[in-house]
Amino acid sequence: MSDRVILHSDMNCFYANVECFHRPEIRDKPVVVGGHEESRHGIVLAKNEIAKRFMVKTGEALWQARQKCPGLIVIPPDYQLYMKFSRMARDIYYDYTNQVEPFGPDECWLDVTDSMNLWCHDPLIIAREISERVKAELGITVSIGVSWNKIFAKFGSDYKKPDAITVISRENYRDIVWNAPVEDLLYVGRATKRKLNAAAIFTIGELACAPRGMLVGRLGKMGAVLQDFALGQDQTPVKVLDPQSSSVEYLIKSMGNGLTAPHDIVHEQDAKALVYLLSESVAQRLREHHYRAQTVSIGARRGDNDLTGYMRQAALPAPSCITREIADCAFELLATAQPFNEQFPLRSISVRASKLVADYTPVQLDLFLDEEQRYKREQLDHTIDEVRRRFGNTSVQRVVSLQDESLRDTDIKRDNIVHPIGFFAR
Amino acid sequence: MKITISKSELVTALDTVIKATASRATVPSLAGILISTEQDKISFFATDLETSIKTSVSGLIDESGVLAVPGKIFTNIIKSLPEAAVIIETQGDIARISCNQSHFTVNTLNAADFTRFPDISGIESIKLPSNILDEMVKKVAKAVSNDETRAILTGILLTVDKEIVKMVATDSYRLALVEKFLDEPLVDSFEVLIPGKAFEEVVKMNTGTKEINIVLTSNQILFTFGDTSFVTRRLDGNFPNYNQLIPKEWKAKTTISLSELSESVKRVSLMALNNTAIKIVCSVEDQQISLSSKAQDVGNAEEKVLAKIEGETQEISFNYNFVQDGLSVIKNEFVSLEIQDGMKPGLIRCPEEGFTYLMMPVRSNH
Numbered sequence: 001m002s003d004r005v006i007l008h009s010d011m012n013c014f015y016a017n018v019e020c021f022h023r024p025e026i027r028d029k030p031v032v033v034g035g036h037e038e039s040r041h042g043i044v045l046a047k048n049e050i051a052k053r054f055m056v057k058t059g060e061a062l063w064q065a066r067q068k069c070p071g072l073i074v075i076p077p078d079y080q081l082y083m084k085f086s087r088m089a090r091d092i093y094y095d096y097t098n099q100v101e102p103f104g105p106d107e108c109w110l111d112v113t114d115s116m117n118l119w120c121h122d123p124l125i126i127a128r129e130i131s132e133r134v135k136a137e138l139g140i141t142v143s144i145g146v147s148w149n150k151i152f153a154k155f156g157s158d159y160k161k162p163d164a165i166t167v168i169s170r171e172n173y174r175d176i177v178w179n180a181p182v183e184d185l186l187y188v189g190r191a192t193k194r195k196l197n198a199a200a201i202f203t204i205g206e207l208a209c210a211p212r213g214m215l216v217g218r219l220g221k222m223g224a225v226l227q228d229f230a231l232g233q234d235q236t237p238v239k240v241l242d243p244q245s246s247s248v249e250y251l252i253k254s255m256g257n258g259l260t261a262p263h264d265i266v267h268e269q270d271a272k273a274l275v276y277l278l279s280e281s282v283a284q285r286l287r288e289h290h291y292r293a294q295t296v297s298i299g300a301r302r303g304d305n306d307l308t309g310y311m312r313q314a315a316l317p318a319p320s321c322i323t324r325e326i327a328d329c330a331f332e333l334l335a336t337a338q339p340f341n342e343q344f345p346l347r348s349i350s351v352r353a354s355k356l357v358a359d360y361t362p363v364q365l366d367l368f369l370d371e372e373q374r375y376k377r378e379q380l381d382h383t384i385d386e387v388r389r390r391f392g393n394t395s396v397q398r399v400v401s402l403q404d405e406s407l408r409d410t411d412i413k414r415d416n417i418v419h420p421i422g423f424f425a426r
Numbered sequence: 427m428k429i430t431i432s433k434s435e436l437v438t439a440l441d442t443v444i445k446a447t448a449s450r451a452t453v454p455s456l457a458g459i460l461i462s463t464e465q466d467k468i469s470f471f472a473t474d475l476e477t478s479i480k481t482s483v484s485g486l487i488d489e490s491g492v493l494a495v496p497g498k499i500f501t502n503i504i505k506s507l508p509e510a511a512v513i514i515e516t517q518g519d520i521a522r523i524s525c526n527q528s529h530f531t532v533n534t535l536n537a538a539d540f541t542r543f544p545d546i547s548g549i550e551s552i553k554l555p556s557n558i559l560d561e562m563v564k565k566v567a568k569a570v571s572n573d574e575t576r577a578i579l580t581g582i583l584l585t586v587d588k589e590i591v592k593m594v595a596t597d598s599y600r601l602a603l604v605e606k607f608l609d610e611p612l613v614d615s616f617e618v619l620i621p622g623k624a625f626e627e628v629v630k631m632n633t634g635t636k637e638i639n640i641v642l643t644s645n646q647i648l649f650t651f652g653d654t655s656f657v658t659r660r661l662d663g664n665f666p667n668y669n670q671l672i673p674k675e676w677k678a679k680t681t682i683s684l685s686e687l688s689e690s691v692k693r694v695s696l697m698a699l700n701n702t703a704i705k706i707v708c709s710v711e712d713q714q715i716s717l718s719s720k721a722q723d724v725g726n727a728e729e730k731v732l733a734k735i736e737g738e739t740q741e742i743s744f745n746y747n748f749v750q751d752g753l754s755v756i757k758n759e760f761v762s763l764e765i766q767d768g769m770k771p772g773l774i775r776c777p778e779e780g781f782t783y784l785m786m787p788v789r790s791n792h
Contacts, residue, residue, distance in 0.1 A: 362703050364745055365786040367598050367671055371769060375789070 003170070005123045006238060007110040008145040008153035009130060011089060012162035014106035015046035018085050019075050021139035026073050030054055034062045034074045041260055045077055049162065085138055092133050096126055099238045107157070109150050111238035127165045135163070149234040152177060154186050173232055178205025185229055192226070195219060204230045252289060256297075257281045257413075258350025262406040264303035265346040272331055273404040278351040279327035280398065281412035286326075286353055287385055290360070292319035293353030296329040300337070303345035312337050318366055319357050322377045326353060427491025428515040429461075429468055433507050433525065435483045439470045440501045442481045442654055445627050447497040448474035455539035459497045461514070462537075463490040467653075471543055472497060477624055480543050481654040493521055494535035503530050544657045546648040548641035552586060552616050556638050556651065558606050560629045562593045565604040565781055568751040570622030571597035581661040582625050583668075584640075586616040594668050595622060598786075600748050601668060602755075605780035618642055619665055624658040631656070672784055673771060676764035678708045678740035680715055682733035684761045688753040690729040694719050695746035697727035703743035703788035706772075708765060710739050715763075719746070740765045742772050743788045749774075752783035 011017070015033040020026060030051035035041025042062040054069035066072050086105040093100045099111035112126055120126070127144045134142050141163035145156020148170065155177055156166035168176055183193040185204050195218055201207050207215075208230035215223030228234055257278045265271050275298075286293055297313035312333040320326060330351045338344045365371045384396050393411045443459055451457035451474070460471040469482040493516050504512065507525040515522045516534065523530040563582065571579035576598070583594045588611035594603045618640070632638055632651040641648040642660070649656040694704050698719040707716045713735055718728040742765050752774045753761065764773040774783040 360790075362743065362788040362790040364599055364788050365769070367596060367601060367771065367784075367786050368666065371786075371789070375769070 003148035004111060004113045005116060006147055006150055006153045007112055007123065007127055007130070008147075008150065008157040009089075009093065009108050009110065009134075009142050010144070010157040010161075011085075011106040011134070012141045012143060013046055013048050013052070014085075014140070015077060015082055016048040016051070017140045018082055019078075020048055022081070026075075029073050030056070030069050030071065031073045031075060032056060032062070032065055033077050034065075036076060037062055085140070088138055089134055089140075092130060092137065096130065099240050101239045103154075107154075109153060109238045124165065124167065131163070131165060147173075147232075149232055150236055150238065151186050151229045151234045152232055155180070155184065158184065170232075174205065177230075177232075178203060178208060180204050182207050185226065187222075187226060187229070192219065192222070252291070252356060254352055254354035254356065255282050255285045255289075255291075255293075256350055256352030258299065258348060259410070259412065260301075260348040261346070265349075266340060266342050266344075268335070268340040269400075270404050271334060271340055271346060271349070273401050274349050275331045275334060275351060276323075276327045276398055277401045277410060277412055278349065279330050280323050280401070282351050282353050283321055283323040283326045283381065284385055284388070284413055286321040286356070287359075287382060290358060291356040292321045292359050292361075292363075293326065294319050294355035294357065295353070296326055296333070297352045297354065298330050298333045298337075299350040299352070300334060300346055301348040303347035310337065313354075315355075318369060318374075319361075319363065320374075321359065321381070322374065323381055324377060325374075326351070427461075427463065427493050428488040428513070429463065429485050430488065430511050430513050431468060431483065431485035433504065433509055433512050435485070436504050436512055437501075439468075439481050439483045440497075440504055442631050443470045443472040443479045444497050444501050445631070446472040446474055446477045446479040453539070454496070454535050455494065455541075457497050458494050458535045458540070459500060460492065460494050460537060460540045462492045463487045471540070473541060473543075475541070477627075477656065477658040478541075478543055479654065479656050481652075483653065491516060492537045494537040494540060495521055495532055496535060500532055503532070543655070544646060544648075546641055546643055546646060546657065548643055548648065550616060551639060551641040552613060553637050553639050554586075554591065554612075555608070556629070556632050556636055558591065558608070559638055560632075562591065562604045562606060563625050563629045565755045565779075566593045566595040566602040567622060567626050568755065569595040569597055569600050569602035569783075571595075573597070577661060578619070578663045578665060580622055581619040581665070582622045583619050583665045584617070584625075586612055588612070588614065594665070596666065596668065596671075599745070600752070600786065601671060601784040602752070603668065603672070603782040603784075605782075607780075618647060619661040619663075620647055621658055621661055624656070628656050671771070672782060673764070673766055673773065676737060676766055676773070678710070678735060678737040678765045680708050680733045680735050680763040680765075681760055682715065682731060682763065684753060684756055684759060686731050687761065687763075688750070690717050690731050691746060691749050691753065694727045694729055695750065697721045697725060698746045699724060701745060701747070703790065704746045704749070705741065705743045706763075706765075707741045708733075708735050708739060708763070710735050710737065740767060742768045743790060744772065744785050745788055748785045752785065756781060 016031050019033060020031060032047040032051050033045045035043055035045065044056060044058050044060050044062060044065050046058060047056045051069060051072060056065045056069055062074055082105055090100055090108060093108055093110050097110050097112045097115045101109045103109060112123060123146050127146055131142050131144055134140055143157045143161045143164045145153040145166050145168060147153040147156055147168040152168040152173060156168045159166045180203060182188050182196050182201055182204055196207060199218060201210055207227060212224060212227060215227055259274065259278060261274055295313055295315055297311060299309060299311045301309040314329055314333055316325060316329055387396055393413050448456040456474050462469050466484060467482040468485045469480060471480045503523060507528055510526050513524045519534050521532045521534050566582055570582060579597055585592045589608045591606045591608060628649045635652045639650045645660050647658055647660050694717045698704050699721040704717055704719045714730050714732045716728060716730045720726050756776045756779060758776045758778045762775045764775060768787055771784045771786050
């Protein structure tokens with residue numbers, strides 16, 4: 001069997017370039033997209049090329065970025081706009097193949113093996129055409145990697161930025177990929193890098209040639225997977241998704257939302273407000289996707305300097321998509337894990353629902369739960385969903401959420417974006 | 427120590443006490459059996475700290491003493507021996523087992539590591555006929571919960587009120603209640619929550635004696651029957667008020683042949699794959715009930731059974747396992763099925779056997 005032809009297309013500085021495209025007046029200035037500072041989300045989410053020249057880094061605080069780059073323009077994020085661009089980019093990709101797998105909003109894999117016969121026999125021509133079209137139609141530059149597997153294609157798109165095309169072939173991968181530091185390989189993060197460096201593995205080539213048993217001993221089964229990646233032996237297919245659907249239709253395993261509160265939480269009432277706000281979005285999304293959850297988990301991050309966090313989870317007495325049940329369970333988890341006072345300030349909270357079952361699964365009723373009331377609550381939640389669908393998510397709010405002024409009109413669900421799906425997702 | 431004992435009696439004793447050995451013990455003595463001589467009896471004792479069992483059999487004692495052996499291997503050896511006298515003899519820290527031409531040695535455990543059999547001086551006690559207890563426990567055992575997180579539901583509630591004996595168990599999806607009458611009133615009132623598993627073991631172990639004696643302390647329960655004593659912990663907490671859960675009214679009451687109903691349930695269950703429910707419709711006009719199930723992408727099943735139906739036509743769905751469990755413990759020719767509506771509990775009743783079995787329905791959205 002001949003090799004596959006896989007492209008990985010990465011839109012450069014995606015959020016920042018979308019903003020620049022939308023506002024011509026700032027195109028020649030250093031621009032970053034950053035969270036609201038007054039709500040303490042003040043970090044750099046994305047920067048444009050000019051800001052990059054000032055050494056502005058993604059993830060650093062906005063005040064740090066301003067120090068490096070006087071005159072920096074900070075724009076609040078508009079996720080709906082980015083999602084629109086993401087979809088438009090995918091529409092372009094779909095002109096070349098039906099096998100398009102998004103990896104986050106700005107990256108996609110394309111399997112064009114079978115398109116070779118239709119188009120031409122040179123993947124570079126397709127890559128150039130995609131690059132030209134995205135630039136002309138969306139005003140965004142892309143970098144594209146071309147290879148015979150997804151991992152090297154992704155490596156190629158990261159190799160040269162912006163507006164570049166890199167071909168990783170069986171002839172040149174030893175020169176290009178193997179000489180790169182090991183952390184440039186997908187799924188080698190900070191912890192894995194540290195472990196590999198400790199074993200004197202610093203480049204991807206060294207990882208490829210390392211004794212397999214040693215890697216498995218140090219990294220578990222991921223050791224073998226990563227070595228396959230480094231050898232270019234990754235076989236994972238580019239998943240075919242429904243082109244009509246705007247979102248990614250994977251098998252959903254869990255749904256969660258988290259928020260960094262505008263101020264540290266030291267009162268029970270404020271914690272409850274935030275938990276309810278998050279649970280509301282989680283439960284609403286469950287209902288929208290016709291799921292019920294069996295497990296609720298919370299994550300919390302402390303507001304003191306070390307920003308330590310913890311997670312807790314509990315089983316619900318019965319599968320549920322009722323906001324109140326999920327929120328009560330989440331709040332109980334939080335309240336058992338810590339007291340609410342100045343000694344334990346909370347910076348952020350997240351709520352997650354998992355072990356999902358489809359809502360058409362028959363429900364075994366419980367003798368000790370008020371099933372009639374549960375049924376009514378579920379119906380009520382569905383009705384409120386309908387009101388919110390027509391009049392906006394903040395049209396109906398809970399009193400508990402209104403008690404914290406700073407959270408008023410926060411719309412978790414609207415701002416929710418489904419972020420990169422794991423590479424190993426089925 | 428040197429003792430001689432018949433193989434079959436030894437096996438019975440070991441089978442009894444091995445129930446109280448821990449399978450994954452952190453301390454070796456918790457997986458061991460302590461054998462000791464008491465006058466003319468040989469006593470066997472095991473404990474996993476939750477339950478303790480002691481029993482004794484008669485045998486020939488040549489030399490008295492105490493011996494501790496690993497429970498599982500020792501029992502397996504004895505069971506495999508031919509039907510003859512077994513001689514057990516200690517030599518230092520090994521035990522020598524001989525029977526006809528077979529010889530084994532087993533390294534012994536330290537007898538001093540064993541906790542003593544709990545000293546029970548009861549505050550309350552009651553003697554109940556074993557055949558009644560046996561029947562009652564079997565009737566409610568299936569409704570006992572396995573969920574250790576709600577410990578209270580892993581128990582069987584036993585109450586005695588003059589001549590009325592009651593047992594109740596529930597796992598929050600169904601509830602089984604059985605009531606029996608004694609020939610003569612016993613005590614004014616007696617109530618205890620007994621771990622379901624232990625209670626089942628007790629009635630299973632007791633084959634020979636007519637009565638089981640139950641003694642309560644503040645945190646333990648002692649059962650004695652024949653030469654055997656069985657101690658287990660009492661469950662803490664309040665059992666749910668079951669009287670309030672059992673509906674007093676019905677909208678449809680079906681009286682039906684037990685064998686016909688259970689046969690149909692069994693057949694219709696074949697299509698209730700992945701624990702989907704079976705649907706029961708009681709039709710007053712047709713005087714029959716229809717049972718049906720549906721498995722997506724596989725097929726359907728439907729059966730009709732003639733029955734006497736009073737009230738109005740009703741429809742309800744149940745997990746078939748719960749229905750089968752309830753029917754399986756009834757022996758009477760007829761049972762009745764009482765339904766209020768599809769969201770409220772349904773009842774299987776057999777007044778002849780004093781049996782009430784309540785099941786929560788399954789709600790399907792579509």
